[in-house]
Amino acid sequence: MNTSQPKYPLLTFPRPLVTVDMVMFTVLGGTLQVLLVKRPADTDEPFPGKWALPGGFVKIDEDDTLLDCALRKLREKTGVAAPYLEQLGSWGGARRDPRGWSTTHCFYALAPAQAMQLRSGANAAEAAWFDVDVASRKRLAFDHGELLDAAVARLRSKVEYTSLPAFLLEEPFTLPALQHVYEVVLGRDVDKSAFRKRMLDGGFMEEAGMVAGGLGRPAMSYRLRDRSQAVLFPRTFNSTK
Amino acid sequence: MNTSQPKYPLLTFPRPLVTVDMVMFTVLGGTLQVLLVKRPADTDEPFPGKWALPGGFVKIDEDDTLLDCALRKLREKTGVAAPYLEQLGSWGGARRDPRGWSTTHCFYALAPAQAMQLRSGANAAEAAWFDVDVASRKRLAFDHGELLDAAVARLRSKVEYTSLPAFLLEEPFTLPALQHVYEVVLGRDVDKSAFRKRMLDGGFMEEAGMVAGGLGRPAMSYRLRDRSQAVLFPRTFNSTK
DNA sequence: TAAATAGTGTCTGTAAGACAGTATACT
DNA sequence: AGTATACTGTCTTACAGACACTATTTA
CATH class of the missing domain: 3.90.79.10 (Nucleoside Triphosphate Pyrophosphohydrolase)
Structure with a gap:
């Protein structure tokens, strides 16, 4: 050439x-x-x-x-x-x-x-x-x-209806730990019961054994099925407010 | 310099x-x-x-x-x-x-x-x-x-939970016309009753007089309150399916 | 046993889906 | 009157929020 x-x-x-x-x-x-x-x-x-x-x-x-x-x-x-x-x-x-x-x-x-x-x-x-x-x-x-x-606006917005915060945690992680990350990113508390239902229904995690050692009752730990993309939930958090 | x-x-x-x-x-x-x-x-x-x-x-x-x-x-x-x-x-x-x-x-x-x-x-x-x-x-x-x-993927995805299709219509427009645009973009029919509730509750339109002239009952026409941005709905269409 | 943390159950509220029904125009 | 189109009402369903309840660990 x-x-x-x-x-x-x-x-x-x-x-x-x-x-x-x-x-x-x-x-x-x-x-x-x-x-x-x-x-x-x-x-x-x-x-x-x-x-x-x-x-x-x-x-x-x-x-x-x-x-x-x-x-x-x-x-x-x-x-x-x-x-x-x-x-x-x-x-x-x-x-x-x-x-x-x-x-x-x-x-x-x-x-x-x-x-x-x-x-x-x-x-x-x-x-x-x-x-x-x-x-x-x-x-x-x-x-x-x-x-x-x-x-920050994009992240906070997507956290309302996706499983993005799971990528901020090392695997395996517990549901209380995941909820804590959601609360940190959103800057407000979320209801434990609704949170667990949403995450477990999302079907993006699989169980990875009990985690003991801390104070209180041991927690189930989970791994992500797919680390390359997040799951979308059908509604945002606090959609009734 | x-x-x-x-x-x-x-x-x-x-x-x-x-x-x-x-x-x-x-x-x-x-x-x-x-x-x-x-x-x-x-x-x-x-x-x-x-x-x-x-x-x-x-x-x-x-x-x-x-x-x-x-x-x-x-x-x-x-x-x-x-x-x-x-x-x-x-x-x-x-x-x-x-x-x-x-x-x-x-x-x-x-x-x-x-x-x-x-x-x-x-x-x-x-x-x-x-x-x-x-x-x-x-x-x-x-x-x-x-x-x-x-x-196309972005548009179809956002149409599920936003008022974007309203920008594809000249003002004023009727709700049946808006519904038609939604159906064209989504490639499927949506329920009339649910559609109307969603749009009217969205609060992004204001009434602009009855439109007669076609076949059948005249329809109310609407204008957008804000042509610069779309409204987000709290859920996607067909979220129960 | 008490405290701490994990997890469940039940009730309520919101909004969508299904679909039958009513309303108002034109021919 | 008949047809076409616009609009409403009612019942059901899905899921989030509130919050009380149970379960399992350590100190």
Whole structure:
């Protein structure tokens, strides 16, 4: 192939920047947390020293698809290989990045805290978990505050009628533990009886033996039948209110 | 400002192509239809002569945001100014466009057929409405078959629990007309009594006078209170089945 | 035995489904 | 009057909410 004479020569107009940003959620210490990274303070890059969502430019020789790019960023920051991953949407405009017209493809990921250990490497930027409400009040770099709020809204909305919170727990887990995660994400208590009926009727778990050791009566533990997608319930929680 | 020495000189890596594609839906002749455009046959562009979703490259001096770009494409093809518009998601990868690593930001739009008249201009490509099932069986350019299927799936799914189909009708409209649109999109009949209760309880319409003239008893007509967003119902249709 | 936690049972309320019935127009 | 269409009423069903109740562990 003659590289000096490209087959499609008409693509000389300027192109936007293309990035992928990640909203990584986990539940730790009774709160919903999100991973932020600190932008370098000693460079010419925009928003020096500000907290931002982990992400960066798509590398077209390394990433085959946007999803691959998202998974690469997940691996670089945490060791996690196969969390629950879903696209949140994309944002783009002339003024969201001072370096020029830019786009971002935003994904959010759910994984148990144990699976999302931070990797501390040589060139690792400073990274830390924050309570989502604390993170949301920070002035994040770029439009990342908006992306974060959209991700939290999407997660809270889907938690009302899906089994998504199960992806925030290590397996096997008990129903009381799952209920706790629902309550943490929703920010309110849910009724135990209705909760158990809903989860067991959902048919997305299978029993994995009794778990003793704590205080009180031992609980049945469960595993997910399918870690790749959530189950939809026929109604939202609190639909009668 | 010294333009010969840009402020951010490190952005020399190759950038993906950035496009916006539109899935424009309407209901006409008792079927759900989607707009396709024919790619030029006499150029060096990829997929000559194939049907594709309307769309194209983001113009960074013309479009301020991705949404602006989507609205521009809507205006160029149909003249419609303010339909219901929602982002479907984004796709990107090395092999979806032979011209190189490319991304698309896909939006879908709903509008009454009367509002989405095709504009026939001097440089207008051939464009036509197709039944979505017919369009889905065609071999569309790029990965547009996948985008179309995703848009149809999203629309059908949201129709189960939202008032979205109201955006496919001109105002004022009657409840039987609205029910017909629901049935066209869902591909099945719904119960009249349950349907009417659901819509009226939704509180998203206001009465707009009786409509006579047809056969049989005249019907009440309604207008939407808010044309910018749909209402969510507390359950899906047919949740008991 | 008391406390703590896990799990069940029963009643109520809401909204959908089924379907028969009534209402109002035109021919 | 007959037909076509619009609209209502009543009964049943599914499932969430409230909350009291039982079950099984440890201290």
